[in-house]
Amino acid sequence: MSRPSIRVAVIASGVLLAAAGTAAAQAPAAPTFTKDIAPIFQAKCEACHRPDSIAPMSLVTYEQSRPWARSIKTRVAARQMPPWHIDKTIGVQEFSNDRSLTDAELATIVKWVDAGAPKGDARDMPKAVEWPTEQGWNYAKEFGQTEPDLIVKSTPWTHKAGANDAWWKPVVPTGLTEARWVRAIEIRPSTVKGRKITHHAIARLQQTETDDLATNPPDANGNPLPGTFMEWAVGKQGEKMRPGSGKLMLPGSKIVWDIHYSNGGEEITDQVELGVYFYPKGQEPKLRQVLHLMGATNAGGVDLPPNTVKATEGYFVLRENGRIESFQPHMHLRGKAMSMEAILPNGGTQVLSHVAEFNFNWHNTYVYADNAAPLLPRGTILKITGWHDNTTANRANPDPNVWVGYGDRTVDEMAHAWVNVTYMNDEDYRAEVKARREALGLTTSERQQQ
Numbered sequence: 001m002s003r004p005s006i007r008v009a010v011i012a013s014g015v016l017l018a019a020a021g022t023a024a025a026q027a028p029a030a031p032t033f034t035k036d037i038a039p040i041f042q043a044k045c046e047a048c049h050r051p052d053s054i055a056p057m058s059l060v061t062y063e064q065s066r067p068w069a070r071s072i073k074t075r076v077a078a079r080q081m082p083p084w085h086i087d088k089t090i091g092v093q094e095f096s097n098d099r100s101l102t103d104a105e106l107a108t109i110v111k112w113v114d115a116g117a118p119k120g121d122a123r124d125m126p127k128a129v130e131w132p133t134e135q136g137w138n139y140a141k142e143f144g145q146t147e148p149d150l151i152v153k154s155t156p157w158t159h160k161a162g163a164n165d166a167w168w169k170p171v172v173p174t175g176l177t178e179a180r181w182v183r184a185i186e187i188r189p190s191t192v193k194g195r196k197i198t199h200h201a202i203a204r205l206q207q208t209e210t211d212d213l214a215t216n217p218p219d220a221n222g223n224p225l226p227g228t229f230m231e232w233a234v235g236k237q238g239e240k241m242r243p244g245s246g247k248l249m250l251p252g253s254k255i256v257w258d259i260h261y262s263n264g265g266e267e268i269t270d271q272v273e274l275g276v277y278f279y280p281k282g283q284e285p286k287l288r289q290v291l292h293l294m295g296a297t298n299a300g301g302v303d304l305p306p307n308t309v310k311a312t313e314g315y316f317v318l319r320e321n322g323r324i325e326s327f328q329p330h331m332h333l334r335g336k337a338m339s340m341e342a343i344l345p346n347g348g349t350q351v352l353s354h355v356a357e358f359n360f361n362w363h364n365t366y367v368y369a370d371n372a373a374p375l376l377p378r379g380t381i382l383k384i385t386g387w388h389d390n391t392t393a394n395r396a397n398p399d400p401n402v403w404v405g406y407g408d409r410t411v412d413e414m415a416h417a418w419v420n421v422t423y424m425n426d427e428d429y430r431a432e433v434k435a436r437r438e439a440l441g442l443t444t445s446e447r448q449q450q
Ligand code: HEC
Pocket: 040, 041, 044, 045, 046, 047, 048, 049, 054, 055, 056, 068, 071, 072, 073, 075, 076, 081, 082, 083, 099, 101, 233, 234, 235, 361
């Protein structure tokens, strides 16, 4: 039973790598802002680069964009912007929340800057995107509601004009008195101004589990570690569970916030709101999604001598068949790269994902697309490797001459990933593998080979 699943993952990535290779040739001969660049900026940059949003400058008009042309080329060519740090040559490449540039888009921007960043014909300019000025809840209408079933707010934070970045971590009870299954989650700053200072927000769910499969290792004080419930950054608002699956919130649960605030140029006070939509009672999903912490999770696990680059490994055994839903690397300032590799019960191995240019400022969660989420049999080992760069080559490194160990402060280190797993019994797993093969159009002979 172990073979079919990994072949599916191999095939999913193989197909995409081929597609990416041909795209580079597609940049137009003489790109202009109005015709070629504005549509890309609208789709991939404006979510953050527009007035009153988190990025330092607007890229909406030619006049606003032109002075940044060189910087744009540098950031885009290095794939630092848009912030999406998955290595595009390794592992699964289809994500439901991918905000990266295609090779063709990247080539077009570089070509445009190299040609002197011409404006082009004003008549080619696409219609301006109408970004919402008012803040609604994304899924409420779809579920026939006016707002989420449960709203949990972080306690207010005031960020003074010019203040340094701050990380705000209040713990707020959900108030739930019974277990409920979650079908969608949204996070938003509670005010429009709040968007200028809210760089990103992570909401973790802390609760006492009775299900053994859902239990994470305890923290230093013996309390169960909270799992990430949802991570929010500008440009992303909601997360819907895959059909037939959900997260389970238990009575007495708490939300552990981790909010990164940055300078908004004026004094702003804000709260972040978590909106939760439940499956109606009687329509509970069959499959449970569990957020696991995988990798080097404890004191002693991370040991970084001064002026060295070092790899730290950790292993997690899947005790039940599962679908891997997402991958979120977590390291601090010395973090350099992280990979997640599957070691199958039949001895085969496959790198599922690799983040080559980790950046502490961006806690991206990489959510696999429906037909790309790896299906792995019980007994598979997930190996998480984190590489840290404690040398001067790492520009984020505050001090390469000190030893660094595991700890909570940003000057300490961590080397783990948050990985969302949907567990399945043998019957459900077989059905899932079959459906995947059909969706990917694998031929009969390929099926027989497996
Ligand atoms: C998810 C939000 C987000 C998206 C999407 C995004 N940016 Fe950014 N960008 C930022 C933030 C925040 C900064 C400032 C902090 C930093 O440099 O990381 C920034 C910084 C930059 C800078 C550096 C500005 C300087 O000070 O030199 C450039 C250039 C840039 N972005 C270009 C782009 C382009 C081009 C796109 C689209 C192809 C894009 N960004 C998409 C959020 C975003």
